[in-house]
Amino acid sequence: MLSVDDLHHVYAAGQVVTQSVSFDVHAGEIVSIVGPSGCGKTTLLKALAGLLAPTAGVIRFQGEVIRGVPEGFAMVFQEYGRSLLPWNTVHDNVELPLRYRPLSAAERGERVKHSLAAVGLSGLGERYPWQLSGGMQQRVAIARAIACQPKLLLMDEPFASVDAQTRADLEDLVATVRDQFQITIVVVTHDIDEAVYLSDRIVVLSKSPSTVLDIVATGLPRPRDQITTKALPQFVEKRSAIAHLIRRPVIAAASDGACTSE
Amino acid sequence: MSAAHTNGGRFTNWMADTMQSLSIRYALGLALIVLWQYAATRAGSIFFPTPVEILGRTRELWLSGPPSRLFLGTGVFQDVFPSLFRLLAGWALAVMIGVPLGMAIGRSRTVSDLANPTLQFLRAIPGPALIPVFIILLGTETTMRVTLIAFGSVWPILLNTIEGTRTVDPVQLETARAYRLPRHAQLWRIVLPSAMPKIFAGVRVSLSLAVILMVVSELVASTNGIGYRIQNAQIMFLLTDMWCGIVLLALLGYALNWLFLKVEYHVLRWHRGARGQTARS
Numbered sequence: 314m315l316s317v318d319d320l321h322h323v324y325a326a327g328q329v330v331t332q333s334v335s336f337d338v339h340a341g342e343i344v345s346i347v348g349p350s351g352c353g354k355t356t357l358l359k360a361l362a363g364l365l366a367p368t369a370g371v372i373r374f375q376g377e378v379i380r381g382v383p384e385g386f387a388m389v390f391q392e393y394g395r396s397l398l399p400w401n402t403v404h405d406n407v408e409l410p411l412r413y414r415p416l417s418a419a420e421r422g423e424r425v426k427h428s429l430a431a432v433g434l435s436g437l438g439e440r441y442p443w444q445l446s447g448g449m450q451q452r453v454a455i456a457r458a459i460a461c462q463p464k465l466l467l468m469d470e471p472f473a474s475v476d477a478q479t480r481a482d483l484e485d486l487v488a489t490v491r492d493q494f495q496i497t498i499v500v501v502t503h504d505i506d507e508a509v510y511l512s513d514r515i516v517v518l519s520k521s522p523s524t525v526l527d528i529v530a531t532g533l534p535r536p537r538d539q540i541t542t543k544a545l546p547q548f549v550e551k552r553s554a555i556a557h558l559i560r561r562p563v564i565a566a567a568s569d570g571a572c573t574s575e
Numbered sequence: 576m577s578a579a580h581t582n583g584g585r586f587t588n589w590m591a592d593t594m595q596s597l598s599i600r601y602a603l604g605l606a607l608i609v610l611w612q613y614a615a616t617r618a619g620s621i622f623f624p625t626p627v628e629i630l631g632r633t634r635e636l637w638l639s640g641p642p643s644r645l646f647l648g649t650g651v652f653q654d655v656f657p658s659l660f661r662l663l664a665g666w667a668l669a670v671m672i673g674v675p676l677g678m679a680i681g682r683s684r685t686v687s688d689l690a691n692p693t694l695q696f697l698r699a700i701p702g703p704a705l706i707p708v709f710i711i712l713l714g715t716e717t718t719m720r721v722t723l724i725a726f727g728s729v730w731p732i733l734l735n736t737i738e739g740t741r742t743v744d745p746v747q748l749e750t751a752r753a754y755r756l757p758r759h760a761q762l763w764r765i766v767l768p769s770a771m772p773k774i775f776a777g778v779r780v781s782l783s784l785a786v787i788l789m790v791v792s793e794l795v796a797s798t799n800g801i802g803y804r805i806q807n808a809q810i811m812f813l814l815t816d817m818w819c820g821i822v823l824l825a826l827l828g829y830a831l832n833w834l835f836l837k838v839e840y841h842v843l844r845w846h847r848g849a850r851g852q853t854a855r856s
Contacts, residue, residue, distance in 0.1 A: 400768040409764065413755070
């Protein structure tokens with residue numbers, strides 16, 4: 314569905330962010346991208362989203378080379394508080410992208426209602442984002458994404474700014490959304506636990522200039538559960554394997570302060 | 576019963592609070608008027624009529640009409656309405672020019688580079704200095720006065736709109752791109768609302784500038800308007816009439832600002848809410 318082929322990204326200053334990154338995402342998968350902080354995960358995700366043209370390499374979505382944001386994409390940002398528009402109500406925030414698609418007002422209303430219900434925010438449409446907690450705001454952002462009925466959902470550190478309990482709820486919500494709407498999901502995260510718990514496969518990146526260290530299939534059964542899944546020997550094993558992969562280069566790079574902003 | 580009691584208590588409290596804040600807010604003003612009355616009476620100078628005299632004359636001038644005209648005197652139709660029309664037309668023109676132009680300059684590097692030197696140059700010209708030019712080009716009718724008001728009051732709107740549209744949150748713009756909002760929607764639904772608090776601040780400053788320019792424009796080659804009436808009264812030595820015009824201007828400015836704040840309160844409700852939330856967390 315999505316294929317990344319020999320992707321390079323170099324910032325104008327000559328700073329190499331990604332160096333030869335290649336991987337595929339299959340339809341219906343949840344794929345996480347993990348790596349040490351500053352390894353260019355966000356840059357990579359923006360390139361996948363078509364928000365950023367890579368210096369070299371090709372990204373294809375359903376066989377088509379990506380130039381600009383393709384149709385059928387939706388994105389959830391880490392900064393939910395800034396990604397939602399404070400002058401619009403929750404309802405209007407979710408509806409905004411739909412206004413510029415060939416949909417009638419009734420269809421739009423139906424989709425907004427349905428999406429808000431899917432993220433557990435029925436009846437809060439008339440509130441403003443800033444009247445909601447961080448976790449609820451991120452639910453609004455997820456509702457906005459699924460209202461577009463995307464084929465691919467990209468999430469950039471989506472739960473990095475919420476508390477642990479909310480984070481667990483939102484992780485489970487992502488799995489539910491995937492099952493309910495048959496969306497392929499790519500999540501960037503720095504949290505290995507989260508990556509293993511959420512994903513079918515995990516792309517592990519090295520420190521910058523980053524390459525793919527490994528692509529790990531979790532093979533964990535679904536539906537997953539915050540307590541029982543995380544207690545499985547397989548979960549623990551995958552988590553340590555990835556942690557080892559990531560940690561080694563980080564320690565080697567301890568004296569190397571060069572990092573990209575994330 | 577207890578609920579009713581609490582409500583009653585709350586209402587009494589509210590009344591008391593309101594009375595207190597009102598009395599604090601207007602105490603100084605009232606004291607000054609009383610002092611003015613006292614000083615003017617004692618001085619007995621024809622240059623300084625007492626507030627009571629001014630009020631009486633104001634009634635004769637502007638509030639002596641028939642009930643069918645809501646008691647508005649002919650002076651209102653001759654002078655106040657034309658003045659108000661010029662003021663609002665010039666101000667509206669300033670908004671209609673300042674906001675779109677400011678958005679274009681704020682969002683486009685090219686337009687900014689192109690327009691900036693010229694604008695900085697034009698901005699340095701004091702509006703009233705252009706009255707002779709405007710009279711030659713536009714005559715001495717309403718068009719000239721409206722143009723002057725618009726020219727003089729457009730600057731705060733323009734500069735604030737530029738500033739506001741330049742500082743849009745990049746995450747909001749990226750969200751718009753990620754959701755494939757067309758360019759016009761990015762401007763209309765993201766850039767404009769996000770710049771609105773700054774635009775409103777500019778528009779409010781420009782409102783008081785517009786009042787000043789309205790008066791200035793009416794002091795030159797005019798046949799009606801509040802400014803004309805004040806000047807005419809001075810020439811004819813009708814000093815109470817002159818003061819009436821000045822008091823009327825003060826009241827007008829006050830009322831317009833009050834109305835403006837009411838509108839702003841509603842339009843920028845989200846802004847106060849969002850800012851309050853950030854301040855708390």
